[in-house]
Amino acid sequence: MSRDEVADDKGFEQFEKFLEAWSRRDFLKRAGAAGAYMAFLGGAVEFLDACAGGSPTTTTTAKKGGHVVEGNFSDIRTLNSMLSSDTASNQVIGLMFDGLLNYKANGDLIPALAADLPKQSADGLTYTFKLRPNLKFSDGQPITSDDVKFTYQLAYDPQYAEVSSPRRGDLSKYIASIDTPDPQTVVIKTTQVFAPFLASHGLYGILPKHVLGSLSAKAINTADFNTAPSVTSGAFKFVSWEKGQQVTMARNDNYWAGAPYLDQWIYKVLPDSVAVTNQLKTGEIDIGPVDPGQFDALKTTSTVAMREFGVPTFTFYAYQLDPSKPAGPLFQDKAVRQALLYALDRQSIVTAVFFGHGKVANSVEPPTSWAYKDKPQVLVNFNKAKAESLLDGAGWTKGADGIRAKNGTKLKFTMITNAGNKQRESMLTVMQQAWHDIGVDATPNLIQFPQLVSQIVSIRTFDLFLVGFNWSADPDVSPLYHSRNAVPGGFNGADFKNDQADTLLDQALNTLDRTKRKQLYGQFQDLMSDLQPSPVILFNNGIYGVNTRVQGTDFGPFNQFAQRPWNHGVWVTDGK
Amino acid sequence: MLAKYVARRFLASLVVVLGVTLITLVLMDRTRGTYVPGIDLNPALRPEDIARLRADLGLDRPFYIWYITWIWGVVHGDFGRSMIDGSTVMSHILDRLPNTLELTGTAILIGIIIAIPVGVIGALRHGSKADHTLTVVSVAGFAVPQFWMGLILILIFSVTLEQHGLPWLPSSGAYSAVNGGDFIDRVEHLILPATVLSFFYMSTWSRFIRSSMLEVLSQDYIRTARAKGMSERRVVYLHGLRNALIPLVTLIGLELPGLVSGGLVVEVVFGWPGIGKLAFERALQYDYTTVMGVTFFATMLVIAGNLLADLLYGVLDPRIRYS
Numbered sequence: 001m002s003r004d005e006v007a008d009d010k011g012f013e014q015f016e017k018f019l020e021a022w023s024r025r026d027f028l029k030r031a032g033a034a035g036a037y038m039a040f041l042g043g044a045v046e047f048l049d050a051c052a053g054g055s056p057t058t059t060t061t062a063k064k065g066g067h068v069v070e071g072n073f074s075d076i077r078t079l080n081s082m083l084s085s086d087t088a089s090n091q092v093i094g095l096m097f098d099g100l101l102n103y104k105a106n107g108d109l110i111p112a113l114a115a116d117l118p119k120q121s122a123d124g125l126t127y128t129f130k131l132r133p134n135l136k137f138s139d140g141q142p143i144t145s146d147d148v149k150f151t152y153q154l155a156y157d158p159q160y161a162e163v164s165s166p167r168r169g170d171l172s173k174y175i176a177s178i179d180t181p182d183p184q185t186v187v188i189k190t191t192q193v194f195a196p197f198l199a200s201h202g203l204y205g206i207l208p209k210h211v212l213g214s215l216s217a218k219a220i221n222t223a224d225f226n227t228a229p230s231v232t233s234g235a236f237k238f239v240s241w242e243k244g245q246q247v248t249m250a251r252n253d254n255y256w257a258g259a260p261y262l263d264q265w266i267y268k269v270l271p272d273s274v275a276v277t278n279q280l281k282t283g284e285i286d287i288g289p290v291d292p293g294q295f296d297a298l299k300t301t302s303t304v305a306m307r308e309f310g311v312p313t314f315t316f317y318a319y320q321l322d323p324s325k326p327a328g329p330l331f332q333d334k335a336v337r338q339a340l341l342y343a344l345d346r347q348s349i350v351t352a353v354f355f356g357h358g359k360v361a362n363s364v365e366p367p368t369s370w371a372y373k374d375k376p377q378v379l380v381n382f383n384k385a386k387a388e389s390l391l392d393g394a395g396w397t398k399g400a401d402g403i404r405a406k407n408g409t410k411l412k413f414t415m416i417t418n419a420g421n422k423q424r425e426s427m428l429t430v431m432q433q434a435w436h437d438i439g440v441d442a443t444p445n446l447i448q449f450p451q452l453v454s455q456i457v458s459i460r461t462f463d464l465f466l467v468g469f470n471w472s473a474d475p476d477v478s479p480l481y482h483s484r485n486a487v488p489g490g491f492n493g494a495d496f497k498n499d500q501a502d503t504l505l506d507q508a509l510n511t512l513d514r515t516k517r518k519q520l521y522g523q524f525q526d527l528m529s530d531l532q533p534s535p536v537i538l539f540n541n542g543i544y545g546v547n548t549r550v551q552g553t554d555f556g557p558f559n560q561f562a563q564r565p566w567n568h569g570v571w572v573t574d575g576k
Numbered sequence: 577m578l579a580k581y582v583a584r585r586f587l588a589s590l591v592v593v594l595g596v597t598l599i600t601l602v603l604m605d606r607t608r609g610t611y612v613p614g615i616d617l618n619p620a621l622r623p624e625d626i627a628r629l630r631a632d633l634g635l636d637r638p639f640y641i642w643y644i645t646w647i648w649g650v651v652h653g654d655f656g657r658s659m660i661d662g663s664t665v666m667s668h669i670l671d672r673l674p675n676t677l678e679l680t681g682t683a684i685l686i687g688i689i690i691a692i693p694v695g696v697i698g699a700l701r702h703g704s705k706a707d708h709t710l711t712v713v714s715v716a717g718f719a720v721p722q723f724w725m726g727l728i729l730i731l732i733f734s735v736t737l738e739q740h741g742l743p744w745l746p747s748s749g750a751y752s753a754v755n756g757g758d759f760i761d762r763v764e765h766l767i768l769p770a771t772v773l774s775f776f777y778m779s780t781w782s783r784f785i786r787s788s789m790l791e792v793l794s795q796d797y798i799r800t801a802r803a804k805g806m807s808e809r810r811v812v813y814l815h816g817l818r819n820a821l822i823p824l825v826t827l828i829g830l831e832l833p834g835l836v837s838g839g840l841v842v843e844v845v846f847g848w849p850g851i852g853k854l855a856f857e858r859a860l861q862y863d864y865t866t867v868m869g870v871t872f873f874a875t876m877l878v879i880a881g882n883l884l885a886d887l888l889y890g891v892l893d894p895r896i897r898y899s
Contacts, residue, residue: 077661169622244849454609479619489623
């Protein structure tokens with residue numbers, strides 16, 4: 001294709017075809033013709049602008065073939081469902097391994113490998129699962145109750161104590177035994193009534209016993225299967241993991257819900273959220289999580305459809321409540337804790353820091369939860385006057401320097417969060433200003449994430465920390481608020497200890513009836529709205545950009561990362 | 577003689593390796609706090625799980641015990657497994673080494689190819705407009721941060737070109753996610769990161785060549801060569817350039833570890849799956865074994881690069897003899 005042919009003889013009509021044919025992959029192959037479009041630039045810029053977006057072709061019937069490239073920031077760590085503890089790994093495992101159960105978008109349980117939700121014994125201790133008939137692994141071997149038992153054994157059976165499973169704490173505590181009366185039936189006996197059992201532990205990807213069963217516990221930690229699973233039970237099977245670059249997966253024709261439409265699903269590792277935005281624009285990736293700050297940059301891109309929904313992810317800050325720590329005495333009085341929260345204009349934080357993509361929290365439970373109480377006993381809205389009167393009433397009066405003090409102790413402390421998280425950094429700045437306005441001297445201090453985690457779970461010399469957290473579908477929040485998790489390694493780093501809170505949380509864990517649980521969590525939310533040991537600032541929104549050629553995705557609060565019951569139904573309109 | 581020299585240098589380098597790895601470990605260990613690598617704020621984890629995983633990684637022991645265990649493994653050719661993903665450290669390094677060599681090797685090559693003529697022109701015509709222009713470009717080369725230049729190139733050659741329906745270059749990775757990996761595909765992905773990196777090398781080295789060339793050209797033997805009636809071309813390239821290149825050999829020899837780590841910033845910005853990016857990410861996650869493995873590897877390369885530069889001196893300058 002010479003310069004003359006394109007530029008002079010064929011005209012715009014030809015040039016349009018030429019552009020369409022010019023895929024990025026052929027860049028160098030066609031570099032010889034590069035002069036052609038340069039020659040055009042002078043006269044044809046408007047034309048080029050006009051044809052830049054292009055309208056997506058919509059086909060109503062799904063068709064087989066093609067691929068989807070999903071972008072994300074983190075590489076995976078393992079593909080073994082019993083060893084993983086990070087979101088990225090769980091997300092990719094979810095594409096290749098199905099559990100007994102799965103979540104609907106709202107977090108309700110639905111059967112996956114199980115034919116139905118399990119039958120529960122009257123005492124609430126025994127769950128009986130029936131597997132779907134004719135389940136097969138990707139290699140054609142049947143998926144039986146033995147595989148299910150084996151999978152759970154890795155994390156609860158003392159025989160497998162050497163398997164480094166992050167799930168051992170819970171599973172070994174709650175599972176008494178697993179029986180397999182026949183290849184389709186799994187009977188799990190639990191040691192005590194534990195309401196979140198199914199929601200927390202019924203979704204682990206089922207592993208093939210015929211591949212891993214012969215390995216010793218120690219060998220399972222380092223099995224090749226963890227990095228290159230030869231056999232899978234989910235919609236896709238494993239092709240390759242090029243570390244730091246991508247995981248490639250291909251259609252599993254033996255999938256119980258029907259073979260996926262797509263030939264391949266590719267999980268691609270990207271440097272950061274800016275790269276996700278750029279590559280959604282260029283079409284290098286089809287699906288990717290979008291930073292709130294990038295939302296507007298993508299909204300105008302005609303090839304990308306935006307999906308936005310509330311998620312159980314939240315940002316909160318915690319006061320040091322251990323009186324033996326330097327700042328502990330400052331926060332013992334709930335009036336101080338409430339006053340500081342009243343002084344924060346959280347709606348402005350949502351608007352300015354999250355560009356409106358979030359929701360001010362009224363409660364410690366997320367709005368996505370069935371247990372959420374929108375109007376708990378104490379509803380804290382931005383009210384500077386109230387904040388000042390609360391502090392005055394509690395005896396914290398302004399000194400000559402404008403800083404409040406009581407009995408010679410100044411209301412002065414340091415706030416920590418992890419450096420590099422722009423939103424959290426901005427929030428600390430806003431808090432510093434807002435609290436300065438009511439005579440409180442709070443200084444931000446940015447530290448590395450590992451140091452922040454150390455501070456929260458063990459060292460605990462902080463005054464106040466700000467961090468994010470993510471709940472599962474069950475409304476149990478005891479990891480943050482139960483006194484038993486104030487021990488080293490637990491996440492109750494604020495050292496919040498309250499008998500009434502403990503009782504409510506324990507009762508709710510031992511109650512199976514959802515209506516009764518909801519009441520208990522309602523009372524708990526009322527209590528927390530009054531005590532405010534660690535106020536939740538806001539609940540985040542999940543935002544995904546999806547290329548318009550991709551059909552059949554259905555992101556939702558609980559169908560975001562690992563649990564995507566719709567993944568086998570995703571297809572692409574252009575078949576590429 | 578030479579063999580003895582190399583052997584002695586090698587023995588001395590063992591001390592360096594021990595020192596560097598020990599310092600790396602102490603720095604990591606002292607700043608880690610009680611963080612357990614790979615453990616995020618995951619509410620599904622219980623305190624006893626975190627304690628057990630810490631013990632599984634050997635982090636419940638003092639760092640010197642950990643170090644001795646590690647050295648023992650290295651002596652036996654075992655670099656251990658990553659604390660984050662359980663893969664062997666060696667597999668991580670070998671997986672990414674080709675990508676890194678592809679990027680930095682290309683950049684260094686382009687850097688040399690451009691730097692030599694640029695430096696020579698600058699020296700021969702010093703004070704001219706061309707020299708001033710090249711000086712400005714070179715100064716820009718080390719003044720402009722690589723991450724910034726990388727982002728700007730991505731914005732122009734990837735996003736903007738694509739938005740206008742023009743042919744564009746991929747902005748991250750070493751090859752396409754789908755059916756990628758053939759030669760042309762890899763070259764397309766290489767263009768932007770290699771441009772940023774080679775610009776830096778070119779700027780640094782061209783300045784060195786320029787000043788070294790200026791110095792050499794003022795030497796007596798150059799005047800003698802000219803006086804003998806030798807052609808200017810022979811004077812500049814045979815007598816001048818060969819001598820002027822000697823300092824460059826040291827510089828490039830010192831860049832040998834840069835083959836592995838030199839592209840760190842560029843690798844991070846372009847999501848290039850290389851060793852620099854690996855080391856950077858794993859250091860932030862306190863993946864002791866991987867960081868130690870890469871450190872060991874990089875230290876060996878620094879030593880080898882220095883040795884190679886010293887030996888090359890002997891080739892370029894017959895006056896140098898090793899004893």
